[in-house]
Amino acid sequence: MTTASVILKPKRAQPFFGRHPWVFAGAVEKVDGKPADGDEVILRTSAGNFVARGLFNNHSKILVRLYSWDEAKPLDRDFFRDRLAHAIKLRHDVLKLNHGPTAAYRVCFSESDILSGLIVDRYGEWLTAQFTALGLANRREMIADILRELLNPRGIYLRTEKGIGKLEGCELHDGLLSGEPPPAEIVIEENGLKFAVNLAEGQKTGYYLDQRDNRAAVAKMCEGKRVLDAFSYSGGFGVYAAKGGAASVSCVDASDAALTLAKRNADLNGLTQVTTAKADVFNHLTALAQEKQQFDVVVLDPPKFARNRAALPDAIQGYRRLHKLAMKLLAPDGILVSCCCTGLIKMTDLEEIIAQVAMDAKRDTQILERRGPSADHPVAVSCRESGYLKCIVSRVT
Missing domain, CATH: 3.40.50.150 (Vaccinia Virus protein VP39)
Known part of the structure; x- marks a missing residue:
């Protein structure tokens, strides 16, 4: 199937060549093809030149979220696995936050890890995942499978942000995404101090x-x-x-x-x-x-x-x-x-x-x-x- 193209207005491509991930509708001249919300699209200049690959959402003010600036790399499972592995490498190999079964840290931070709309936190043996973009929310089972492969958590709990359903056109509810449900209290360790975290009811993703x-x-x-x-x-x-x-x-x-x-x-x-x-x-x-x-x-x-x-x-x-x-x-x-x-x-x-x-x-x-x-x-x-x-x-x- 041919991937739809989103064509930018003249002189609007520079921020996206600079790898800013948000393409608002006001920058877009037209859409060639009929992508469904959540589908992969190619962003092109007004002259038709390739800029990036992204995920389309006509319901959102952010019409396209960009993820890949390599025309040869489609947004498939291998792509998202590489992105998540790169994010994990920072936390494990550089920041040394993976200090054992009571460790707690942010695994993936949305735009900062070039995964706009995905936040993943680790709390001991459990992960929380938060999807703030429809395109990635539609791929949540695939992302959960990748996280199981890379981090082997006992469970992954889905947390939602107020108002995202209206902004992105996707209805998600807090609950278990994969594996075992978390206990009512998980005790993490941070700089030698212990903290009790409730993944199901705590603010943000728990802490x-x-x-x-x-x-x-x-x-x-x-x-x-x-x-x-x-x-x-x-x-x-x-x-x-x-x-x-x-x-x-x-x-x-x-x-x-x-x-x-x-x-x-x-x-x-x-x-x-x-x-x-x-x-x-x-x-x-x-x-x-x-x-x-x-x-x-x-x-x-x-x-x-x-x-x-x-x-x-x-x-x-x-x-x-x-x-x-x-x-x-x-x-x-x-x-x-x-x-x-x-x-x-x-x-x-x-x-x-x-x-x-x-x-x-x-x-x-x-x-x-x-x-x-x-x-x-x-x-x-x-x-x-x-x-x-x-x-x-x-x-x-």
Whole structure:
């Protein structure tokens, strides 16, 4: 069967020769052939020259996701096996994250591993898979088979992202994709600390692997300190802080289940100075400020505040309000840890928010570190939108 071609408008090919993987409908002149959603297509210039191979989805704003820039390499099982093997090689041979049956790391990170729409995480002997593109979702059995061949997990659990069904035109539901179902609790090890993970009910794919190195960096600043971990989820920053010698750690989150995990994680590591508070974080921080309570380290790690540009002004206001509260709670010479996973907000935007709030609070503030995600969440230079996580560590005097 002849592979359909997607023809670009004149002078629109340069980003795709540069290996950006997203072809929006506005860049396309016409489609030669009648590809079904999820079918392989060839992207061509207006002159008919080959650019790349991709997967078509007329339902999505991203009309074609690109995967291969070699005309001789179709998007078959061998192609996806090579891509996944290359991703695994980074984590095993370069980053040395495969340290045994309790290891946890990101196996494949979508655009960053040139597999747009696929996220795979390892938690001990189980994998989670998340499909955010219809083309790969339609190939999930093949991808699960490749993952079994390469990593031999006991099971693969499918996690879905809210809103993807509407955006991509595919209906997926959380559940077992392959092998044995995961137990209610899997205990992983990270930098010598133990964490309990619930693959079926936890946020994202079960745990925030992207903050691994940031947690370790912040822990070094917590000895003898009073620490507030806001939006703590399962207590990642808080547990690291306690292990780093913090005098006290308060984990605040709106989720009972998350705080139960946070307490469990403190217990797993024999840490007795961790307490939890179930509350709306903004309201709780406001109440603490009114009580004139103070902390030596404040960690702000909120969820994504904006999923599209229309929501960006409200998101910026949310980050600004959060930082105003943190400034009120920080003791002199306190450490402020500002995390932002809203991809539409850049590092410079986050710096500007911190600068404006510090100026309003009349507090001298020094940026000590600008950090990103752990290295198993690399940023593709051809798709820098994959660099979503910002973490700024500041000293507030």
